[in-house]
Amino acid sequence: MSIIIVMTFLSVILCADTNELPIGFTEGELKNKNLIYDMGTxxxxxxxxxxxxAEYEPMQGVLIRYPFGISTSLIASMSEDVIIYCLVSNNLQNSAYNSMNNGGVNMNNVEFILGSTDSYWTRDYGPWWVVDGNGDVGVVDFTYNRPRPNDNQAPSKVANHLNVPYYSADFVSTGGNYMTDGFGIAASTHIAYTEQDECNTSNEYSVPLPGCSYVDDILEEYYGINTYHVVADPNNEYIDHIDCWGKFLSPTKILIREVPISHSQYDEIEEVADYFSSVLTSEGTPWEVFRINTPNDQPYTNSLILNNKVYVPIMNSSWDGPALEAYEAAMPDYIIEPFTGSWQPTDALHCRVKGIPDLTPMPQFDLGDVNMDNQINVLDIVNVVNYVLGLVDFTTSQSQLSDMNEDGTVNILDIISIVNIITGS
Known part of the structure; x- marks a missing residue:
């Protein structure tokens, strides 16, 4: 059996960068899904x-892979503002350089990370980023939900290249099915639990799913997530990724696709939209839910927020204009940049690019700055009041920042202390 496993891994490695793999499973991968669990550490x-x-925080670069899954015109646009970190095998580096150089990419803003890959979906296998208790930015890895060892090793290669701390949490996941608000809330579809053996569930229908302590505990300990919204995928597609229908735009805004009532998935999509309308943000307020019309399953939610710009996949159809207007209404302070490509309803721009955050050490937050926005104001009081009333949960970080007298309990005394800071008493 061990010989079979080794030979399968070797076959994947030898085929890397030459035979492009699909975003879904190949027939051979379906037969060897058990290999996924051998990749974890x-x-x-x-x-x-x-x-x-979160995606909408300051970014110093983006992670892509050669051979590309996006146009050089898109890469050129991003290279004017951030560093392009390009995963590429040694024997293809010159080809990658020439392709970008000929495509008008700012080569002063390109860095190559050498190593084999299996596919160009850097969103799905790329690194997830955290700020630790020392204010240092680092990578916390997961086990990629495809039996692709080269892709699975990409986060450690990125961490080594950037000389940042690397951690691994050993749970099965994928970046296209994960989004966070940056303040302790995250969301995914049902495969976050159903693909994890320890969760022991096949529930693909509930909104939300009952929690799985194995995954939930890992997310809190390694990522600081205390509220995890896991819902049935409303698209009923093979990929089951949340970025095919929803997106956090800010700590208080969420974008969810909309379809005509005649659409086969209308009820399911409205169910998740209603769900997110009913739950609270990290500030203890209702989410501001924006909708974007996708009558023919256009991948408009599969966009990339990159500093002050939003790169939106468009389809050269009459629905593109209203989609861009929806982004402009939801994100009036951003520049909306439309780009065409080989987009599919289940695979578009967001799937193929991953942000690299500003790696400048982030300062520790002061006691009382409960929402960690570097300000102590009435929003922090609202957060603590809601917590004391049992309306919201806190991450470990928020609990520590709320415990003003450091007695291990968050209560009215801590609220009074925050009020005193604000009023200068």
């Missing part, structure tokens, strides 16, 4: 408190 978690970095 676990380290100690980062020093707490830990905070998971």
């Amino acid at each position: 676990r380290t100690d978690p980062p020093i707490g408190p830990v905070r998971n970095i």
Whole structure:
């Protein structure tokens, strides 16, 4: 049996960068899904408190892979503002350089990370980022939900290249099915639990699913996530990724696709939209839910937020204009950049690019800055009041920042202390 496993891994490695793999499973991979669990490793978690970095936070670069899954015109546009970190095998580096150089990419903003890959879906296998208790930015890895060892090793290669701390949590996941608000809330579809053996569930229908302590505990310890919204995938597609229908736009805004009532998935999509309308943000307020019309399953939610720009996949159809207007209404302070490509309803721009955050050490937050926005104000009081009333849960970080007298309990005395800071009493 061990010989078979080794030979299968070798066949994947030898085919890397030459035979492009699909975003879904190949027939051979379906027969060898058990190999996924052989790829995982676990380290100690980062020093707490830990905070998971959101997509809309400051980014110094993006992670792509050669051969590309996006146009050089898109790469050129991004290279004007950030560093392009390109995963590429040694024998293809010159080809990657020439392709970008000929495509007008700012080569002063390109860095190559050498090593084989199996596919170009850097969103799905790329690193997840955290800020630890020392204010250092690092990578907390997961086990990629495809039996692709080269892709699975990409986060450690990125961490080594950037000389940042690397941790691994050893649970099965994928980046296209994960989003965080940056303040202790995250969301995914049902495969976050159903693909994890320890969860022992096949529930693909509930909104939300009952929690799975194995995954939930890992997310809290390694990523600082205390509220995890896991819902049935409303698209009923093979991929089951949340970025095919939803997106956190800010700590208080979420974008969810919309379809005509005649669409086969209308009820399911409205169910998840209603669910997110009913739950609270990290600030203890209802989510501001924005909708974007996708009558023919256009991948408009599969966009990339990159600093002050939003790169939106478009389809050269009459629905593109209203989709861009929806982004402009939801994100008026951003520049909306449309790009065409080989987009599919289940695979578009967001799937093929992954942000690299600003690696400048982030300062520790002061006691009382409960929402960790570097300000102590009435929003922090609202957060603590809601927590004391049992309306919201806190991450470990938020609990520590709320416990003003450091007695191990968050209560009215801590609220009074925050009020005194604000009023200068």
